[in-house]
Structures are given as structure tokens and as C-alpha cells.
Amino acid sequence: MKVAIVGATGAVGREMVAVLEEREFPVTELLLFASERSEGERISFRGKSVSVRRLEKPSQLAGVPLALFSAGAETSRELSPALVAQGTSVVDNSSAFRMVPEIPLVVPEVNPHHLPDRGPCLIANPNCATIILLVAVRPLLELAPLERIVVTTFQSVSGTGREAMDELATQVAQILNGEADNIVPRVYAPHQIAFNCLPRIDAFLPDGSTKEEEKMVRESRKMLEMPDLSVSATCVRVPVMVGHSESVNLAFSAPVSPEAVRETLSGAPGVLVWDDPAHDLYPVPRSVAGRDEVLVGRIRQDPSVPHGINLWLCGDNLRKGAATNAVQIAEILLEKGALR
Numbered sequence: 001m002k003v004a005i006v007g008a009t010g011a012v013g014r015e016m017v018a019v020l021e022e023r024e025f026p027v028t029e030l031l032l033f034a035s036e037r038s039e040g041e042r043i044s045f046r047g048k049s050v051s052v053r054r055l056e057k058p059s060q061l062a063g064v065p066l067a068l069f070s071a072g073a074e075t076s077r078e079l080s081p082a083l084v085a086q087g088t089s090v091v092d093n094s095s096a097f098r099m100v101p102e103i104p105l106v107v108p109e110v111n112p113h114h115l116p117d118r119g120p121c122l123i124a125n126p127n128c129a130t131i132i133l134l135v136a137v138r139p140l141l142e143l144a145p146l147e148r149i150v151v152t153t154f155q156s157v158s159g160t161g162r163e164a165m166d167e168l169a170t171q172v173a174q175i176l177n178g179e180a181d182n183i184v185p186r187v188y189a190p191h192q193i194a195f196n197c198l199p200r201i202d203a204f205l206p207d208g209s210t211k212e213e214e215k216m217v218r219e220s221r222k223m224l225e226m227p228d229l230s231v232s233a234t235c236v237r238v239p240v241m242v243g244h245s246e247s248v249n250l251a252f253s254a255p256v257s258p259e260a261v262r263e264t265l266s267g268a269p270g271v272l273v274w275d276d277p278a279h280d281l282y283p284v285p286r287s288v289a290g291r292d293e294v295l296v297g298r299i300r301q302d303p304s305v306p307h308g309i310n311l312w313l314c315g316d317n318l319r320k321g322a323a324t325n326a327v328q329i330a331e332i333l334l335e336k337g338a339l340r
């Protein structure tokens with residue numbers, strides 16, 4: 001089938017092209033769109049170079065059954081509803097529609113049953129840090145009722161996009177070349193991201209939390225169908241190119257042992273347990289970049305609360321946190337016959 005990617009030149013968009021190819025999604029023609037800045041740029045798909053076009057109006061996608069969007073919330077808001085109305089199903093990686101009650105927000109390992117049987121439809125792809133968290137947390141709900149999640153994230157700059165990756169590389173080079181005085185922070189202004197940690201992702205809210213933290217709370221509750229679940233999130237940007245890490249504290253209402261967590265996660269879809277401290281085996285972002293699994297380690301009891309478990313996890317934010325999750329959603333829709 002014809003497939004369109006909107007935002008094809010971005011950090012996530014390029015990964016979407018690669019994931020469609022790797023997973024052998026049945027693409028007959030790939031249409032790549034971006035802003036006017038990238039018109040004419042070429043991106044390789046199955047050994048052929050595909051020209052990037054400027055997306056101006058929905059009619060450019062007439063007859064295309066599937067569009068993957070990663071071009072920011074504004075572009076999604078502007079174009080997706082009209083596309084669905086003309087018959088194109090949209091999997092949208094932006095935050096535009098995630099909390100609209102009637103729009104499914106889906107991680108295939110968590111809530112595939114929220115996907116509709118018929119299209120055209122609009123499906124929201126969740127926030128990258130939330131996807132990675134829930135792939136590991138969802139299987140543990142079988143062990144005991146979950147009361148609270150406390151999560152601190154260590155998020156890579158690729159989550160912000162290509163410009164942010166360039167900014168980190170440039171600042172590192174400037175510092176190592178003895179030109180630290182020339183640094184002019186832009187994407188993360190007023191702060192330097194190189195050799196630093198920034199406890200702010202997205203805008204601040206009146207209560208002192210950030211929008212990213214709010215996304216983790218609200219999206220987790222929606223996908224787990226646990227509207228009253230206590231979730232406390234602190235999101236931190238770190239000078240890593242690809243791969244988000246998370247320190248996770250879970251409080252259950254009945255005893256859960258680290259062994260049971262290890263065993264459950266060892267058999268869970270999309271999860272790999274890397275937990276052998278004696279041999280220095282635990283997830284790090286360098287190990288997870290380019291992979292689709294969420295890696296989990298440092299699994300241990302938290303004796304400071306009743307029935308507490310601590311763990312550490314890493315996931316590739318561009319792949320499972322974005323592109324792979326979107327393509328997996330498309331695969332399910334295809335299997336259900338919802339794309340036509």
C-alpha cells in the first residue's frame with residue numbers, strides 16, 4: 001500500500017523510513033513530506049532514493065491509506081483530521097491528540113485492544129518516555145495491584161529533534177577545542193546541554209511541574225485504564241544523543257519479590273532483562289540505541305515503602321519510543337483490515 005511519512009527529514013521521521021524497511025511493511029510507494037526547507041532532499045528506502053516534498057494540503061495524500069506523522073503538534077492538528085476525513089488513517093507521534101478521550105493512545109504491548117477494527121482512524125503514538133516506562137510496568141500488574149509509580153527520567157537530546165542533536169555535538173566540539181566562551185545555547189537556552197543536566201523538558205506548568213512530566217502521568221493513566229493511579233515524574237534532559245533511561249520506583253499493595261519481577265519481565269514482550277551487577281550488566285543508553293526492546297536491570301526491593309520495587313530501564317526513544325511503536329500500530333491496523 002501507499003504510505004506517507006510527514007516529517008520525514010526529522011530525527012523520528014528518518015527512523016520511521018528505516019523501520020518500515022526493516023520490518024518489511026508492505027509499502028508499494030513511499031511518499032515523504034517535510035517543510036519547504038527540505039524540498040528536494042532525498043532519503044534512501046529499499047536502495048532507492050525518494051525525494052522529499054513539501055506538504056501543503058491534504059489532497060496531496062489522496063488515495064494513501066496510511067500516514068505516519070512526526071512533524072510537531074501544530075502540523076498534526078492542522079492536517080490530520082482532514083486526512084482522516086478523506087480516508088487516510090493517521091498514526092500521530094505528536095502530543096496533539098493524545099489526551100482526547102475518544103482517540104486511542106496505544107502501545108501494542110500495553111493496550112492493543114484500544115485500536116479500532118475499522119478505519120480510517122486517527123491513533124496517537126504516546127510520549128517516548130511513557131512508552132518505554134509502560135512496556136516494562138504493564139506486565140508487573142499481573143503480580144499485584146500497583147499503587148504508585150515514581151519515575152525520574154534521563155532523556156537524550158534526540159527526543160527534542162535533529163536541531164538539538166546538532167547543538168549537543170557543536171557544544172561538545174567547542175568545549176574540547178577550548179572555545180567554550182563561544183557557546184550560544186539555542187534549543188536549550190539559556191542553558192548549555194554539553195556536560196550538563198537540565199531538569200526541565202517542555203514548558204513549565206503553574207504547579208511547578210513540566211508538560212513532559214504531566215504527559216507521563218496522564219498518558220500512563222489513560223493507557224493502563226487506571227485514572228486514579230498515583231504517578232510522580234521528574235524529567236531530566238541529559239547530554240546523550242540517543243536512548244532514554246529511567247529510574248523507576250513501584251509501590252504495590254501486596255508483596256512482590258525482585259525474583260518475581262525478573263521472571264515476569266524475562267517473558268514479557270518487548271522487554272529484555274539485563275540484571276547481573278556482579279558482571280556489570282545493566283542497561284545503559286549506549287547499549288539500547290538501535291534496538292527495539294526496553295532493557296531492564298537493577299531490579300531490587302525498596303525497603304523504604306511497603307511492597308516497593310526499584311528498577312532501572314533504557315529504551316531507544318527514536319525507535320520503541322517513537323518510530324517502531326508507530327509502525328507496530330500500523331501493522332496491527334493492517335492485520336485487522338482497518339487500512340484500505
Ligand code: A2P
Pocket residue numbers: 006007008009010011012013033034035036037038039055070071072075160161162163
Ligand atoms: P524540515 O526538516 O523541513 O524542517 P525534528 O523533530 O527532528 O526537528 O523534525 C521535525 C520534522 O517535521 C522535520 O522533518 C521537519 O521538516 C518537519 N516539519 C516541520 N514543520 C512542518 C510542516 N509545517 N509541514 C511538514 N513538515 C514539517
